[in-house]
Amino acid sequence: MALLDVRNLSIGYQTRKGFLRAVDSVSFSVEEGKSLGFVGESGCGKTTIGMTLMGLLPKNASVMADQIMYKGRDLLKISPEEMRKTRWKDIAMIFQAAMNALNPVQRVGDQIVEAILIHEPALDKPAAQERVEALFDLVHIPRERIRDFPHQYSGGMKQRAIIAMALSCRPSLIIADEPTTALDVIVQDQILDEIKTLQKELILSILFISHDIAVVADVCHTIAVMYAGQIVEYGKREEVFEAPVHPYTKALLGSYLTLGTEKTQLEGLNGETPNLINPPKGCRFCDRCEATGPACRMEIPDWIDVSRTHKALCCKIT
Amino acid sequence: MELRKYIFRRLIEIAIIFFVILTVLFLLFRLAPGDPVTRMVDPNMTPEDAEHLIEQLGLDQPIGLQYLYYVKNFVTGNFGVSFHYGQPVADIILNRLPNTVLLFTTSIILSALFGIFLGKIAAWRKGESTDTWMTIGALICHTVFLPWLALILIWLFAYKVGWFPLTGMISAEVWIDPEAGFLEKAWDIVHHMILPLGTLFMIHFGSYLLIMRSSMLDTLKEDYILTARAKGLEEKTIRNHHAAPNAALPVVTSVGLSLAFSINGGALTETVFTWPGIGRELVFSVSNNDYPLAQASFLLIAAVVLLANLVVDVLYAYLDPRIRYE
């Protein structure tokens, strides 16, 4: 049985201009000790999915799904208090270091100790501090930096501390939201290696969110490509990376392969992502797709199975 | 260690600024119409005393030397003799200083604490009626005309219901009474202090609440608040432990920035309540053409504001590690 099994998840926001469907009927599952990567442009709904699993959506958001099964419990049906206790203990999150994810006026060590003590009240403070030391060893930060403040850390070190914090309550699932963005390439590689090693050693499941398909392909066993709130291609790393079928995935890979160019606009892609308050009737990608035909605008695309583990949402593939 | 260096640098800066103020005041004094001697020396003095004072202040010297006398007298604490009291000015203002500091610091600390506390709650309940009423109340407190508020408080609580004395700082009968112990005397001062304190409290508290509220709203949008939620902390812990301390930092800054404004209010409050402080002494001496006292009171207040600013900055550096370790 999968550790996490999500069926038909839709998430929307009530905004001033109307109801915005940020995520539209996505289904996915994460096996124990495996990793699933979400990749797509910003605004495609991948972060929203992560926030939903953590129960951290803003108040104006509404979630609909057939189920969000985690370890045999439906996260949709548990109380907010139970959800709070689940956070970090069972599902933790690795934030982007470039964000202000660490409180600037508290010592890094104290922030991790706080997370441990809230979920394991039986533990006393020295024991929690010992665990922080072990965690710092694990992510290769010198122990004497435990009592430092976040601004005294370098970008890479901050990212390691954030990883240590995510591991502090020994969760089974970790959501990593753009954990290497805004780090320079060498540090990025180190951090990715770190995450891979930790995953193997600790048998972690990881839900990896990134706009960079190369990063996702490096870390994840399974890849879900997202576009405008929908998953458009889903399959094993090798399948999606080496034999993509959806035109959007191809475009993403194309932009990855032209290294060295600025990635402000995806290669070969013109136009903007569709408005999610009033999405187009047919395929959402049709306006930017090279292979688009009249049927794409009218028909709602259906899932095509490429193999037993590989599928895509497109009208053009037969 | 770094902090000590910083304080030292700031003290030198303050000394320079103060020296500039001192010089400007001297120039204005010479520019002003009228005879400097009649301004500085009480016409009711005996000729010998007057002679002595003129010599001391260097008023018989050419203007360049006069300036040097002025600076020297300032450094040695010789400000001349008050017309009204007939005493050395230095004695009078040193006697008044503690009263001002007591009233002023108590009111600032109390209003900052309450403002931070209620601003936190208002921001936390943004959009609810609690927030609306707190904001409106704070706006009114912040903009009410201080001397008028003081008069209204006296009228209501001292005159109508008689809970507090009308004005002053002490009641003579308590202090003359040989039986009265420390507690009675302390209570007497507190009793006199409540209304002026209330006046200053209301004026400051409103603006601190508004600053805390908006700073807290900004802080709640920060990423580390999301981290705190993700860690599974309880909402109360997030509010009190992660949002409020960070949001309170700008309030500390604003205490420093609004210090000059607060001092104006302090002088007005002292005057209406005849609280024997430096602010009242300044107003009083200006009304009575008692220039030696006015000049010294003004300079002392300027010095206090400059030093208080330093205290606030050091406090800020102590509270915010980002500054402390720079």
Add this chain to the structure above:
Amino acid sequence: MMGRFVGAWRLFRENLIGRIGLTLLIVFALMAVCSFIPPLIDPMYQPMHGVDPEISHSTGPSMKHWLGTDFIGRDIFSQLLAGARIAFMVGISAAFMSIFLGTLIGMIAGYAGKTVDMALMRLADMIMVMPTLLVVLILSSLFGQLHIWTIVLIIALFRWPGVSRVIRAQTLSLKQRPFIEAAKVAGASHVRIIFRHITPNVLPLALLYMTFRVTSAIIIEAALAFLGFGDPGTVSWGMMLQWVWKTGHMFQAPYWLLPPGICISLLTLSFYMLGRAMEEILDPRLRQEGASD
């Protein structure tokens, strides 16, 4: 430009605080405008010199004197109207001057940088820590009674630093923008860059600060008059309060004590509310809504 204004006005109308502020302000403006009328009806309604010959002490409200009279029989209502005129005059002119100074100095400091910037900002720091009211007090002890315009000028001279800091910061960030660079490359002079390219961009912010400066100028003038150092030739609300206080009528004559204080407080409140509403509209950070990915 027009479209931006219409959009801002629409946002303003949705803002409760802004609406209350503007309404109050209009009421006070009407009071100021109407201050010319009572003396035309009867010379005894002259706020300063008009005395009701039948009254020689303070009396309560009546048909003849809506808010009563002061201790020598002058009409309080006409004084209140005249006070509104003075408050507007002092507030707006002092605020305008200090904003003008502050904006100019801020732009120069930000644009010139280096030594000029440092010198100007040090000066600003120095002036910022001076309590304006007490400065005016010591000046009036040196130079005697100050005329109302002198007071306005002193307030303006001591209230610019706050504005200039904000404008300086804004100018510094504008300086980094490509269009300034482009203007420089095109050979525009410094003066031209400051007035053609920087001024229009800092003006909304300067206007916002003007509303806050109006309140502080009104308060300082009123406090000064209250302490007895106002211009003896004008009737201001602060002066009215001084008369109640100094003649010992504060316990007997609430009809005299309440109106001027309420007026000062409400007028400053209305400008303050207006400023806050404008701040929310001008600062997009404050009106974020909904969520984004």
